[in-house]
Amino acid sequence: MPENILIADDDAAQRADLAEMVRSFGFQVETAADGQEALSKLAHFNADVILTDLVMPRMDGVALLKELAARGIETPAIVLTGFGSIDQAISFVHDLKAFWFLEKPVQAEVMRTLLERAVRQRQLQEEAARLRRELTEYGVLGNLVGDSPAIKEIFSLIRQVAPTTASVLITGESGTGKELVARAIHDLSPRSRGPFVPINCAALPETLMESELFGHEKGAFTGALERRAGCFEQAQNGTLLLDEISEMPVGTQAKLLRAIEESKVRRLGGSHDIPVSVRILAATNRAPEAAINAKQLREDLYYRLNVFHIALPPLRDRKQDIPVLTAALIRDANRKHGCRVTDASPDVMDRLMARSWPGNVRELRNFIERAVILAAAGEIQVRHLPDVTAAPPVAVAPVVADDVLQVRAGLPLSEVEESYIRLTLKSANNNRRRAAEQLGICLRTLHTKLRSYRPDKAAAAVGDSAE
Numbered sequence: 001m002p003e004n005i006l007i008a009d010d011d012a013a014q015r016a017d018l019a020e021m022v023r024s025f026g027f028q029v030e031t032a033a034d035g036q037e038a039l040s041k042l043a044h045f046n047a048d049v050i051l052t053d054l055v056m057p058r059m060d061g062v063a064l065l066k067e068l069a070a071r072g073i074e075t076p077a078i079v080l081t082g083f084g085s086i087d088q089a090i091s092f093v094h095d096l097k098a099f100w101f102l103e104k105p106v107q108a109e110v111m112r113t114l115l116e117r118a119v120r121q122r123q124l125q126e127e128a129a130r131l132r133r134e135l136t137e138y139g140v141l142g143n144l145v146g147d148s149p150a151i152k153e154i155f156s157l158i159r160q161v162a163p164t165t166a167s168v169l170i171t172g173e174s175g176t177g178k179e180l181v182a183r184a185i186h187d188l189s190p191r192s193r194g195p196f197v198p199i200n201c202a203a204l205p206e207t208l209m210e211s212e213l214f215g216h217e218k219g220a221f222t223g224a225l226e227r228r229a230g231c232f233e234q235a236q237n238g239t240l241l242l243d244e245i246s247e248m249p250v251g252t253q254a255k256l257l258r259a260i261e262e263s264k265v266r267r268l269g270g271s272h273d274i275p276v277s278v279r280i281l282a283a284t285n286r287a288p289e290a291a292i293n294a295k296q297l298r299e300d301l302y303y304r305l306n307v308f309h310i311a312l313p314p315l316r317d318r319k320q321d322i323p324v325l326t327a328a329l330i331r332d333a334n335r336k337h338g339c340r341v342t343d344a345s346p347d348v349m350d351r352l353m354a355r356s357w358p359g360n361v362r363e364l365r366n367f368i369e370r371a372v373i374l375a376a377a378g379e380i381q382v383r384h385l386p387d388v389t390a391a392p393p394v395a396v397a398p399v400v401a402d403d404v405l406q407v408r409a410g411l412p413l414s415e416v417e418e419s420y421i422r423l424t425l426k427s428a429n430n431n432r433r434r435a436a437e438q439l440g441i442c443l444r445t446l447h448t449k450l451r452s453y454r455p456d457k458a459a460a461a462v463g464d465s466a467e
Contacts, residue, residue, distance in 0.1 A: 002026055003048040003049070003119045004046055004049075005050075005115065006031075006051065007022065008034065009052075010033055010053060010056040018051065021108055021111060022115065024108075025115065030045045034057055034058045034059050038052065038059075048075070048076075050076070051078050051080065052079060064077075065077055069237055069277075071165075072165070072190035078100055079101040079102070080104055081103055082103070082104050099114075099121065100114055143177075145321070147320070148318040154312065158184050158185055161310075166307040167281070168182075168309075168310060169245075169284075169307075169308070170283040171284055171285070173312075176314060182281045183196060186281075191239055195234060195239075196238055197238065199231050199241065199242060199243065209248065211230065212230060212231060213231050213252070215229045215270075216230075216267050216269055218269075220269025229267075235278045237278075239280075242282040242283070242305075243283045243284075244283065244285065246288065247448075253297070254298065260304060294452060295451075296448060316357055322349075323349065325364060326364070329365050329368040330380070334372060337373055341371075341377060341378065343380070344368075348371075348385060352364070352367075367386065405419055405423055417449075418449075421435070421446070
């Protein structure tokens with residue numbers, strides 16, 4: 001099938017001559033009078049190469065290339081330029097990543113050679129994308145590994161949404177691989193050559209969150225000694241991952257929503273908006289509906305982020321993946337530590353399959369890395385595993401005795417935290433401010449955590465004292 005060439009030139013005679021020349025080379029041709037019409041034609045004409053004039057009304061060649069980059073369209077573009085603007089054309093090739101340029105009047109053989117090379121580059125791009133997609137059929141997608149039906153469904157969803165511009169909300173327990181899913185989406189997207197910028201919304205205090213997201217000007221606040229670009233600017237033409245989005249202060253969520261809707265940000269202390277082209281991915285280990293009900297996640301922001309939803313299953317629900325995960329983690333640990341471990345013994349595999357893995361794949365990774373270091377070579381044996389794997393642990397609720405918290409191994413960290421906070425509140429006579437000081441957290445964070453606990457237990461154990 002002949003390759004498709006889109007020609008954009010405002011001169012009708014030159015446009016017709018170029019079209020006739022390119023057709024004589026065996027290509028299919030579509031034409032446009034300016035950059036704006038070219039963008040409209042791309043909606044239904046799958047161009048392999050774009051041939052564009054530099055100077056055109058409404059939208060010139062420069063604006064067209066910038067808009068293509070903003071949309072993540074990587075179709076090779078050849079710039080046509082008049083006499084005396086060669087230096088400018090070269091800068092476009094460098095700055096706007098055009099494939100190459102041609103000076104008018106165009107020589108037919110030079111045009112043919114450049115078009116053939118640009119088409120070949122397009123074919124190589126598509127081949128690389130095809131190979132990345134095919135990897136998923138063998139249980140590997142980036143750093144995601146597994147061959148269970150559950151994980152293959154995740155791979156399928158990633159393949160479907162990656163080429164689009166849709167926002168994606170990724171949910172799942174801690175350690176299930178939400179950031180790996182986000183990276184896979186980015187790597188398979190048209191923005192894969194751009195930056196991937198993750199930000200953990202739970203790791204930053206409220207006072208720094210806006211500066212981290214939107215940046216700040218020099219002198220915007222005490223300690224702002226120089227201008228700093230925020231995550232939106234850092235992720236320009238790439239992907240921004242908002243991890244633990246439900247932990248972001250609600251006030252900042254409103255400003256985030258405005259930035260996403262308008263594709264513009266304003267640095268703290270700044271006086272003008274900065275256009276940004278960023279794909280937004282978000283992740284949370286909490287049920288979004290619960291966070292909305294607890295007033296921790298704005299409903300309008302949730303609907304804006306939840307255009308496409310990927311829910312990651314916990315490892316206990318896809319134990320079929322443990323053998324292939326273990327093999328992959330052994331290979332990683334060998335490379336990292338210079339070991340020569342071959343595999344895990346059948347007894348070890350039985351122990352791994354018997355665990356509930358409350359920490360999910362992250363916990364399994366830590367187990368395997370430790371075992372690889374201890375084994376150094378050959379098979380991992382039971383003696384190389386932590387003592388807690390000698391028998392499948394039983395999660396027992398924390399016990400409070402004489403104001404001391406007693407915890408058994410295998411209990412989810414969230415339950416331990418809840419029990420410890422309640423114990424601290426009790427020792428502070430339910431004075432939340434004093435308890436927050438003892439815990440080393442701000443009062444707002446304490447309120448947020450208390451709201452996330454079961455209401456019946458919170459009412460019984462906490463009371464209403466805030467001072």
